[in-house]
Amino acid sequence: MHELLLELFSEEIPARMQARAADDLKRLVTEKLAAAGLVFERAGAFVTPRRLALVVEGLPLHTADTREEKKGPRVGSPDQAIQGFLKSTGLGSLDRCEKRTIGKAEFWFAVAEKKGVETAAVLPELLVQAIHELPWPKSMRFADASFRWVRPLQSVLAVFDGKPLAGALPRGGSLDPLAFDDGTSGHRFLAPRPFKVRNFEEYRLKLKEAHVVLDREERKALVERELQRLATAHGLTVKEDRGLLEEVAGLVEWPVVLIGQIDPRFTALPPEVLSTSMRTHQKYFTLMARGRVTHFALVANMVARDGGRAIVAGNERVLRARLCDAEFFWEQDKRATLEERLPGLKEVVFHARLGSVHDKAERMATLAAEIARHVPGCDADQARRAARLSKADLVSGMVGEFPELQGVMGRYYALHEKLPAPVAEAIADHYAPQGPNDRCPTAAVSVAVALADKIDTLVGFFAIDEKPTGSKDPFALRRAALGAIRLAVENGLRFRLRDAIDGALIAYKRVNNLEPASRASLLDELLAFFADRLKVALREKGVRHDLIAAVFALGGQDDIVDLLARVDALARFLGSDDGANLLTAYRRAANILRIEEKKDGRAYAEDPDAALVKAAEETALVARLETAEREAGGGIGREDYPAAMSALARLRAPVDLFFDKVTVNVDDAALRANRLKLLNRIRRTMDQVADFGRIEG
């Protein structure tokens, strides 16, 4: 079998686009191979800053001959049918069809035979198509070419079965087509001389000799290993940073890890400032000695003759300049208190229809104080204060420079002006949790402010009808709802979402004079949105979404912690023998009711008439239902859901007996009606605890 090797050699491809481009190239070429009838065994794509490469193994030298047959109408059919058949097969006349006998009749058959073609003849055009179709997030034109690529494409290596493919990529304008060949070159500085290759193995090896590690994963592993080795040798620890690792793997073809020192003058800056400045501007890894940020690691693309001394010295000097700026912001920022910064927030738009960030902080302050009542040990005044100041750092110089330090800097400035520690922590924490894996605040004031932030956002955007649709969620409302859920659940907070939403609405009315079109439908929509998020959040924990739906359907279930306690008890109950059995009985009752109510065109919602309760099993059931209803109700009232479930469990025996011994659809109409009412009573009693009709499986 035979191998195709393709390399698209270009000027530096942005790191963030590389992985996707390799996937796209592989997808496009393999799809086209399949469409051309070319089967293969394996395909692999590779990417470095300067090259996109693809190897396809196990291709045939020719495509197979194909023969297609199509059965047509009976011989002697009306002309219309014959013409239709000829048209559908693309044949001009019956001369090119065969007659075949099937059973007693003779039919026309169209037979199309196609000779296979040489793979090497098919590939060039196929590759040109794939190159043209490769989607880039942002592409460019070069000189007067019409061809677009992410950066100027310099050459195309295309080798099949050890020989260069005869082909060329047209570029339009006055530029010549880029002819395919079997040459490439290595590292831009260390091995610029061109070389030829005949297959992938040779390509990979020659590249390595030419200081290019083709495989991105290999480059990552190399960087990681070197980072660890050098850090250990210097008695340092590395601050893990997967995102940065991904990025630097896309910035070098030949990674060389070097370690530099941070000028001790700057080690008094907050560590987050040091590592953010180093990461964002310089792509340095942060290294620590005894918990302090003292060094950095850079990943160079060069094996320098002096062992990297000049490179390290240069980088250290750049870092000094960078940190000088950071130090300037830090010193400047400390001159104003957070309170003094608040007017500046009026200039920062939160959303055109929801006012400024200043407005948001005002609303959050009211709401946080309200929520504080439900957070054990939360000082409402501190919550109010922290919420008001929570956004003030957005107008500080440092956050202007490094937006990702929002909150973090607010905390430092708060501590600097000696605000109470819980207020400072809440300022830092209030954006969290930002996703399922982010740290969830636990300190009381932090929890109140973080919740206020999220609920304010959700209520505001729902009020102006900016809800997420499909995959579009520009204001990250799903994340906000998930954050609120995590804050409530992980801290065991007992409060009703309805009240919090009301609180937010009052704040919107007061601060922005904004009211939703309909308060009731806003509440419904938001609660349903929370229920959906809850299902998603709990799915991963193995909680069944139908159980959440069953409890949520009871209505008024807007205390998340309470709702989860019910779901939990319900899950345990259904897992028990009694529970499973009772669910079957419930369904039986519900089925009979549905059929009979439909037949009769009426509902049997009333309580059964005691006078018509005849059979012993009926009497026993009625008595048990009364007890169960009372006990289950009591359990729910005390939030003792296991007790409520036990009360239901005790229904199992009488319900089973009832179905065993008593016929519902008897001829006596009054008796039948009464028994249907009894079935309804079973359903109602159970529905107190959860809507069993929504349980699946």
Add this chain to the structure above:
Amino acid sequence: MADRPPAPAAARPPSFQELILKLQTFWAERGCVILQPYDMEVGAGTFHWATTLRALGREPWNAAYVQPSRRPKDGRYGENPNRLQHYYQFQVILKPSPANSQELYLDSLSALGIDPLAHDIRFVEDDWESPTLGAWGVGWEVWCDGMEVSQFTYFQQVGGIDCDPASTELTYGLERLACYIQGVDSIFDLDWNGAGVRYRDVYHQAEVEFSRYNFEYADTDRLLQHFRDAEAECQALLEHGRNAAMALPAYDQCLKASHLFNLLDARGVIGVNERAAYIARVRALAKACCEAWLVSRESKA
């Protein structure tokens, strides 16, 4: 050739002015028209008509020049070693973009004495955009040992008009590059002429005084009036342009408006919402100037 100054001592890295001379020589030898700075206050070398206007249309154009650039907001009263409200850019425009643009650029670094085998030179994604010019391109910032020494851009649009052909634009941050080559930490410590004059001697007083002016004393009412005047003059010139082409004088006025906006911005009198509106006003002027320029060139051809 007889008047050529003596070569600098090998031990001494090139002075600030030698750096400029080397770049001019390098690009002159590669066929560039060496221009002098545009006599307007501009924020970057790109604003020079030799780039903005000449990047449009089909005529080939290769030019290089130094451009003093003013960014009023970046003033630090001469106290920050790396941030100035007035600094120099060396600008190169190559139209159409040559196939060996990157090699040409790297050769220019070698000409400055930066040996690519001793340093870590990298092309890191950085797409350039100028909202006031309605211009954008894709490219990189070029790193030398972690220091951004140049911006490398393939122009795609100027004044909202497609660049056809596209051109290569190189911008060298001269002070940074010089700090790097001379191995100094503060711009003010740069050796200007190799004979005892430092950057501080030439520009420190200006940094202090202009920072004062930019942040504290510029009369905002007068600036606002000047902005309106420049805008009106630009529009009037473009209006007359139907009979008598005046794209270049109109463009002067557009740049005046742009700089006045920057001054107002530094004085902190422009709110967030107004800011976008001002930028849009300048962009409208720039766009109209670009269109007028194209019309004038087409009628010439």
